[in-house]
Amino acid sequence: MRKLLLALLASASLTGLAQAQDTTLKIGTEGAYPPFNNLTASGQLEGFDVEIARALCDEMKTKCEFVTQDWDGMIPALQAGKFDAIVASMSITPERQQQVDFSDPYYVNSLTFVAPKDAAFDAKAQDGKSIGVQQGTIAASFAESNYKGADVKAYPTQLEAWADLENGRIDSVLADFGVQYGWISSPDGACCEFKGDPVSRDDKIGIAIRKGDTALAGRLNEAIKAIRANGKYAEINKKYFPFDIFGQ
Amino acid sequence: MTAEALAQRPPAPPRPWTRARIAGWVLLGLWAAAGLGLALFLVASWNPELFSQYAPRYLSGLWVTIQLVAISVAVGALLSIPIAYARLSRNRVLSWLGYAYVYVFRGTPLLAQTFLIYYGFGSFRPQLEAVGLWSFFREAWSCALFAFSLNTAAYQAEILRGAIQSVPRGQWEGAAALGLHRLQALRLVVLPQALVVALRPYGNELILMIKGSAIVAIITVYDLMGETRRAYSRSFDFQTYLWAALLYLALVESLRHAVDWIERRITRHLVR
Amino acid sequence: MDALALLSFGPTGWGDEIAWGVLVTVSLALATLPFGLALGFLVALAKQSPEPSLRAAGQIYTTIFRGLPELLTLFLVYFGVQIGLQRIVRLVIPDAAIEVNSFVAGMIALGVVFSSYASEVFLSAFKAIPRGQYEGGHALGLTDAQTMRLVILPQLLRVALPGLGNLWLILVKDTALVSAIGLSDILRQAGIAARVSREQFLFFGVAILIYLALAVISSAGISAIERRVGRARPAR
Missing domain, CATH: 3.40.190.10 (Periplasmic binding protein-like II)
Structure with missing residues (x-):
């Protein structure tokens, strides 16, 4: 244990030095x-x-x-x-x-919903619906504080949220406009489209x-x-x- | 020994400060310092706002963890009976099937099994819809329950098999001599003895499931770990993890003591 | 794209990424093993010591690391040790950066968990060794340390082998958890491949098969060692 600590300390001081010179x-x-x-x-x-x-x-x-x-x-x-x-x-x-x-x-950036093309969607009626978000993003905190009646599911990455939207496990995904745009305009996101206006801007x-x-x-x-x-x-x-x- | 004999005994010599004793006290001192440091850290970073916001969530997460483990361990117990039966069967095919099941589920990580069931089955939506199973596999919660039940069934089957095999053959023969048929012998003679042996392994399996269940946080279930990760991703405050650690430790320790207590009670008649 | 193309090596297939993941998993498990064994042995020594304070210290260790979920231990080490060490080191060197990378964090976390279970295995192995062995060692004029190294340890390892073999299998499975702190092991690489190619079942299935293969190889290796050591016991 002591050796390990010493080794760690040594490597720490080395990185400390290295950082000073390294550009x-x-x-x-x-x-x-x-x-x-x-x-x-x-x-x-x-x-x-x-x-x-x-x-x-x-x-x-x-x-x-x-x-x-x-x-x-x-x-x-x-x-x-x-x-x-x-x-x-x-x-x-x-x-x-x-x-x-x-x-x-x-x-x-702005926050925007995407959902399957054939689904009826109203951003104001989210009670009982499930919204996919990425854990630790502004979309996650926005959804949790603004859609209290909804089941907000937080995924480790954005990709998993979309995968579950496509599978039909969740009703919509709330995320940044740009990232959602990239997805729905790619073949992967062909199932879905933007729904409604951005819910938060700027x-x-x-x-x-x-x-x-x-x-x-x-x-x-x-x-x-x-x-x-x-x-x-x-x-x-x-x-x-x-x-x-x-x-x- | 009588009181007089005790009185006449010379007092024990003071224990010398051996190296082992010094090392022991130093280590205990380190633990005490760590405990104190933890307590001080938690007091210093005490944040009533954080607490009032997350404490109810932690409790609901704890409840989710308990429900998830209780249900999957119970379902796993039911499933483990036919598997253990297959493992013990003299039929080659049956016993091989039982062995393969146990080997696959015990040989691969629970996390990988959970991913396969949650994300893997998710890509078979049309097929699952056709057989009416989609509403079950749609939910992360039931996928987790399904994966955990299958997994713990494999472990419990091995516990059951080991316990039944630990009962001496003579017990079966004795039961047969009394005119009981095999199923009666199993239920009335063998199982009660086997379960005494199996109690501790079952307790351990329950504890392993509590700890293992923390991975459901990765597939969107808000169990205790899920709530912890959510709290941490919001507050970036390290104490969120420490609170979770204390809750898990309390849960596991109380369970372990409960198992010890039950074991002491049901083995009273056995002189060990 | 068909499964073979997806699993091929090269820029469009994920075969090479997953092979790298296998390498990471195996090297993490191998790197953890000696660390965990040594620590576990020391803890077992403490727990079978006649000195109560030492026993208590060992007991606290096992209670904590067997009671915490492995995933939580991993996060505690990955974030906590980093923050803690950083604070301590910065007292001395103000702008030092400490790097507890995910491999080291994984090694420490899995190592302490492994050692707390291994200490129990060693402890019961200690109980299987008759007192006479220690006395014999002393009678030959060996010191405590010599007795331990030359007389007790060889027998101890033989008795502990089946239990340690089991722990190795658990360790290999537990490495899957490091995917959650960003180490590119089998499961993480398979997960990335699954998400990007959207062939979830294929890639997670492949991951499971690889773990199964590792388990089969490990079991074969363990029984080979047990045979060589000479006192193979029925697997439990």
């Missing part, structure tokens, strides 16, 4: 949130978040390395130093701001960083401005969405 920026993302960040069959990360992160790194002239992390451990992993920034479509909320700092928003998505890491926040904000100005952002945007996702 590689470690970026945490989920890899289960298409088309923003997901894994291909060859194990590669792809998606809007991933490409934006790469563009930002190019802009900041730093080497970047991606770390995949499950959603529910994302903020603890950032705090524990497993990576330096979260680029995973994370909404800026007051609860999260108590734990981490955020960069300026890099896109704007939710801003930022890059989470450790509290007090103002230097990194400054660099990220500069880089976001730069890729907005030089057309890189628009290029990536066009590749994934036919509309402007930046908002504002």
Whole structure:
């Protein structure tokens, strides 16, 4: 036990030193949130978040390395130093701001329902219906506080919520507009469509960083401005969405 | 020994501080420090808002856990009877089938079995609808119940088989000599003796199921673990996990003591 | 796409990802084993010691780690040890980053669970060794440690082998839980493949078959060891 502790302490001080010299920026993302960040069959990360992160790194002239992390451990992993920034479509909320700092928003989002095309759906009549959400997202807290009569089922990833919607285990899925858009316009989501207007709007998505890491926040904000100005952002945007996702 | 003899005995020499004793006290000290640290942490991070928001949820989660385990262990007990019978049968095919069932369910992780049943069966919706089973497999709760029952049935079948085999052959022969047929012998003579042997393994299986049931949180059932993960994903407060740990420990420990107590009562007649 | 193409190795199939998962599962179990065995032996030593305080300390250990769900122990280690160590280390080195990755967290969590069960196996094995063996060792002029290493331990391992074999099988199954803290083991890789390809039954079925194969191989290995050790006992 003592040896193990010593070894752990030693590795800790080594990483401490290594971090001071190393310029590689470690970026945490989920890899289960298409088309923003997901894994291909060859194990590669792809998606809007991933490409934006790469563009930002190019802009900041730093080497970047991606770390995949499950959603529910994302903020603890950032705090524990497993990576330096979260680029995973994370909404800026007051609860999260108590734990981490955020960069300026890099896109704007709204919460929208999807449900099977042939199903009648009324966002205001959710009592007794089941709503699928991803655990630990703003959709989960929104659904739980606004649809008290509904059976809100929380899944570890967005993909599982959709799989159950398709199977008919749940009546609808509430999630970010962009991610739902990606799904219903793919062959996988052919069963379903948007239902009703967005139930919440203007939710801003930022890059989470450790509290007090103002230097990194400054660099990220500069880089976001730069890729907005030089057309890189628009290029990536066009590749994934036919509309402007930046908002504002 | 009489009181006088006791009185005449020289007082026990003071126990020396051997290395073992020092190590023991140091370790106990560490446990005490850990316990104290935990208590201090929980007091320091005491948050009445968090508590009032999540305490009722934890209790409902605990209740879900208890229901899930109780029902699946009961269903598993019923299922285990034919499986144990097959395992003990002299018919080769039957005993092989029993063996294969037990091997598959004990040889693979419960989590993988649960995933196969929940997500795997989910992709056979049309077929399941055709046979009218979809309304059962639609619910995460009943899928979990189904997976857990099948799993614990395999373990319980082995407990039952071991217990029945632990009863000496002479008991069967004695019963036969009294003119009881096999089923009567099993029910009246063998099973009562076998169940005394099986009590502790059954208690252990119940405890294993309580602990194993925590995985249903991953397929959207809000059991105690599910409520804990929800609370943690909202508050990022580590104490949410510690509360769950205390609740699970209390549940398992009280069960273990109950089994001990029952065992002491029903083995009173046996001189051990 | 048909099943074979999905399970093929290469950029479009998931065969290589799942093979990697098998490697992770097996190496996690193998890495946990010596750690768990050593810890379990120490705890058993404490629990059979004549010293009451040592016995109590060992008993607390087993009570806690046999009572907590494995999944919860895993989360406690993955999040808790990380936060705890970080706080302690930062007292000394303010900006150090501690990395308890999911493999190490899995190893520690599964190791402590394994050791608490293994300590019970060792404890009953200790009871099976007659006092005379210790006395014989002392009579030969061996020290306590020598007696333990040369006389008791070889017999102890032989008696404990069937119980430890069972624990190994449980350990292999318990590794599936690390998929919940993001380690790319068999079950997690199969789960990713299942979600992306939407062939849920195929991939979870394959995962089950792989675990079954691991169990068959392990049982064969365990009985081979038991035969070599020479006192094979009927499996329980």
